[in-house]
Amino acid sequence: MLNLVLFGPPGAGKGTQSQYLVEKYGLMQLSTGDMLRGEIAQGTPLGLEAKLLMAEGKLVPDAVVIGMISNKLDANKGGAGFIFDGFPRTVAQAEALDELVKSKNEAIAAMIALEVNEEELERRLLERGKASGRPDDANPEVIRRRIKEYNDKTAPVAEFYRNQNKFSSVNGIGSKEEILNSVVAIIDSL
Numbered sequence: 001m002l003n004l005v006l007f008g009p010p011g012a013g014k015g016t017q018s019q020y021l022v023e024k025y026g027l028m029q030l031s032t033g034d035m036l037r038g039e040i041a042q043g044t045p046l047g048l049e050a051k052l053l054m055a056e057g058k059l060v061p062d063a064v065v066i067g068m069i070s071n072k073l074d075a076n077k078g079g080a081g082f083i084f085d086g087f088p089r090t091v092a093q094a095e096a097l098d099e100l101v102k103s104k105n106e107a108i109a110a111m112i113a114l115e116v117n118e119e120e121l122e123r124r125l126l127e128r129g130k131a132s133g134r135p136d137d138a139n140p141e142v143i144r145r146r147i148k149e150y151n152d153k154t155a156p157v158a159e160f161y162r163n164q165n166k167f168s169s170v171n172g173i174g175s176k177e178e179i180l181n182s183v184v185a186i187i188d189s190l
């Protein structure tokens with residue numbers, strides 16, 4: 001199996017690039033953001049808890065997202081592999097993911113980080129907010145909170161994969177196709 005972690009700040013293009021990689025490599029995308037929005041849409045107790053945190057730009061508790069990922073891994077055995085999109089977002093999540101894949105005799109092949117500056121992130125998210133209606137994309141203050149959460153809690157996850165010699169990064173500014181080519185070059189070199 002080919003298991004990849006796609007990494008980067010909010011709006012870096014993780015969801016966008018994941019969709020291309022699903023098509024190219026037949027991988028399954030596991031986006032914790034999409035799963036949480038699904039729970040919110042269905043009005044589940046988990047969704048109700050996540051809704052307030054997400055609207056404020058805060059991370060959802062580790063145990064919640066780890067549980068969701070664990071269920072998805074159990075329910076989707078035997079495929080070509082997974083793209084983890086927006087997960088892990090804390091070092092505790094990264095450690096839990098390592099344990100989960102190890103328990104299935106699998107491993108994470110690589111983390112690929114999309115590098116985008118803060119000004120461009122804010123521009124992209126505000127632009128998406130106009131069409132998507134996502135409450136966390138509509139407000140510059142919430143967007144800045146999400147970026148702060150990323151810098152405080154998520155950025156250290158890169159170090160976790162660097163220590164395992166699994167970290168690569170690409171420039172996340174440019175056309176979506178150019179960025180895909182850089183990502184594909186890394187995957188094909190694994």
Ligand code: B4P
Nearest residue numbers: 010011012013014015016032033058059060086089124128
């Ligand atoms: P996510 O849904 O993961 O939101 P995101 O970081 O904004 O997604 P992404 O980075 O994939 O957006 P994309 O670039 O594709 O998380 C939302 C919230 O859920 C979090 O704030 C948190 O509260 C919660 N959450 C999720 N996972 C969690 C976890 N593991 N632990 C705790 N909490 C969690 O898209 C951005 C825009 O840029 C799009 O409009 C796209 O079209 C555009 N774009 C993409 N590439 C571009 C390019 N090259 N040039 C120009 N625009 C581009």
